[in-house]
Amino acid sequence: MSSITGIPENSPHILVLGMGGTIAGLAFNPEDSPLQYQAGQVGVEALVGHIQSAVPEGVKLVSYQLANINSRNLTDAHLTALGTAVKEALLDPVVKGVVITHGTDTIEETGLFLQATCGKLAQTQAKRVILTGAMLPSNAPGADGPSNLLDALRWASTAIDNCPGGIYAVMDGRGCMAMDLAKRHATALNAPLQNSPSSSVGLINPSWLSGVKAVQAAWNEDLPIPQENEWPWVEILTSHAGARAETVAQWLKSDVRGLVVAGSGLGGLHDAWVEPLDKAMAQGIALVRTTRTGAGRILPNIPEADASGCRAASALTAPRARIALQLALNAAKQANLAGKPLTWQDFFARIADLPEIR
Secondary structure: OOOOOOOOOOOOEEEEEEEEOHHHOEEEEOOOEEEEEEOOOOOHHHHHHHHHHHOOOOOOEEEEEEEEEOHHHOOHHHHHHHHHHHHHHHHOOOEEEEEEEOOOOOHHHHHHHHHHHHHHHHHHOOOEEEEEOOOOOOOOOOOOHHHHHHHHHHHHHOOOOOOOOEEEEEEOOEEEEHHHOOOOOOOOOOHHHOOOOOOOOOOOOHHHHHHHHHHHHHOOOOOOOOOOOOOOOEEEEEOOOOOOHHHHHHHHHOOOOEEEEEEEOOOEOOHHHHHHHHHHHHOOOEEEEEEOOOOOOEOOOOOOOOOOOEEEOEOOOHHHHHHHHHHHHHHHHHHHHOOOOOOHHHHHHHHHOOOOOO
């Protein structure tokens, strides 16, 4: 029996985990102002009940409320709880798939986190974990949540030829690897899938699957999930015109363990930051360099040579690079405690240096 679902082992089911977000939101005046709303107001059981009649015949659903928040307030503790629940579900023989309802504001971070900590397990257990959400609150005219949730449930529960287990996402009738999900528009219904390199036309597309399998083949081992109080402190800084050295220098007096710098263009950093960032690395603060443009691969030693304590983020955006660095720092700590001389760069490379889906 699963401690999450409490469902007897003789009842196979799809587990729906609720995290809140717009999909569970309520607009104050839905007809006139649907975008004025409060997220995380409707329970996941009600969301499931709303689309129950359209669920494929024979599919049993079990829902569990992990959180009901506005996802902009997502915390390390929420990720620990979610990752633990997903791992437990993947190992439970009566859970046939997992669907997660989540706010779109930070669904980017959660997608990367789940791939990095549960991706290999999902493959080996041949189960699909599907993230979904909504851009309109549940009581808005034309709310997109019900169709997104139904698509996610169909994908999680249907035996689809040649589609492996893994961590996926679905929005607006399209699917992608969850690690590629990122909100790139404030209001568009397909905002989380805009410019996603692994987005398919329709939920499943044969040409899309070959790229997905290449990425999954390169994913050899999941990283450990940090305990709630063991997440390393990592911040994001954005380089910009008129940047001041003090912006970086103030962090040298803190307990921050890592900095992700979203540079301009190819990940270039303002000259005023060079000296304080060198001091940060000398203090043992990990540095990852990405781009504020939101797309494109950041390569080592371009446009200038990287210091030994700095790592280019490859295709990881700043929010994803932050999660990756947190997980890498934690994994390196655990490895060192076990007598394995691995660095945070070793673990970060496992996440960042994956094949590019074109």
